[in-house]
Amino acid sequence: MKILVTGYNGQLGFDVVREGRNWGYDTIGVGREDLDITKEADVRNYINQVNPDAIIHCAAYTAVDKAEDDKENCWNVNVEGTKYLAIAAKETNSKFMYISTDYVFNGEGKESFLETDPPNPIGYYGLTKYEGEKVIDKLLESFFIIRISWVFGINGNNFVKTMLNLSNSNNSLNIVGDQVGSPTYTFDLARLLIEMIQTDKYGIYHATNEGKCSWAEFATEIFKLSNKNVRVNSITTEEYPTRALRPKNSSMSKQKIIDNGFKPLPNWQNALERYLNELKQEVK
Template sequence: MRVLVTGVTGQLGHDCVIELQDRDMEVRGVSSKEFPLTDAGAMRRYMEAYRPTAVIHCAAYTAVDRAEDDKETCMAVNAEGTAALARLCRDFHAKMVYISTDYVFPGNGTEPYEVDAPKDPKNVYGQSKLAGEEAVQQILKRYFIVRISWVFGINGKNFVRTMLKLGQTHKALTVVDDQIGSPTYTRDLAVLLADMIQTEKYGVYHATNEGFCSWAEFAAEIFRQAGMDIKVTPVPSSAYPTRAVRPHNSRMSKKSLREAGFLLLPRWQDAIGRYLIELESLKEQEEMAAQG
């Protein structure tokens, strides 16, 4: 199997390449510079040269608030770019994994969304990702659509890193508690995606670490495991207004994963612990490199 991973400079793309390499699979990670989603011709030339048998499409326009004022670019990357890539996967007979988001749902209620629950994204980013999903489903038969949420990994900025940084200069923080969902550790997700592309179990899936929490609970657990004495005070979303509407309910059911026989990701608390170890290891490597 020859795998192409888009978005290699991001958190998930980075970890997917590492996971596939660890399995001795042929893999190539590409960035927007060498594989621009807004240039179908350039993408075709790359596909012709590499001829992957599977594509894990992690690349996306993810600036959720900026997208509200930059809808054209967001749609060009997430919707039109995904559609162009899906057509290339069809032409080159490659399986496709499309990484989507909980933002395709309306974000209300308290029950976990099933994969076929009604879609009604409340911001431009969610609309663009839903358009990408629809394009993949219309163009391809051999696809996996995997919805994720609250992502954190070693290769980029994320909520965990932000909390750890703020904890160095603050003894108390206020964090939103009326948005409920599940964190997703990209190292865990990469394992699932690597398993998935080696099957014919096509369809739509939800894949996050197990368990639900609020952002405030997420923050409190980060500080607890990091051994940092930081007081976390829960506040409503109205305390932190954002340009784009955020869903209050990001719970997603894993029924489709279980029914397909895939292993569920570990609990989110366990994922935090392993991520903190990974961060510490990276810090040590950087210090050693700086010393020569």
């Protein structure tokens, strides 16, 4: 099986390529320097040349706050780029998997969002990711849409690395405590995606590590597991204003993963512990 993975320079794309190769598949990772997905002719030529059996589309414009002002670029990457890749996938009869986000939901209420719940994004980034979903649904008869949240991986920046860096110069930090979601280790997620792409169990899925927490609780666990003596002060979203609104409830039901015979990911605390060990190995 030949798998093309976009966003190779990002956290998830890097681990998906690594996992695909572990399975023995011809897994090709492409970054921005290899292919500009906002140029339709380039995309179609590249995909036709590679002729993959499957495309896992991890590339995205993910600068949530910047997106509010850089709308054209955000739209071009998340909507137009996705459209061009979907068209090329159709031409080459390649399976198509699109990585989406918890930000397609408004974050209201306390219940976990179901795959069937209507998206209602509150920020521009979330809007473009939902528009990407709609483009795929319109262009392709069968596809995977995988909504993920709060990712952390070995390649690139994330909340865990930020907290560890801040712990070197702070003994107390104010962290938002009223936004709840599921931290997700890209190593675990990549395994599930490679497993899924081999099947014909198409549709919309939510895929995160099990359990949920607030950012403040996540930070507390990071410091506890890494033996950092940092006090976490839980603050409200209103006390930490950002350019873009963020959903307060990013909890998503993963029932569809179970219903289709896939194994749920381990709980987020277990994932975080393994990730911190991976970071230590990298330093050696």
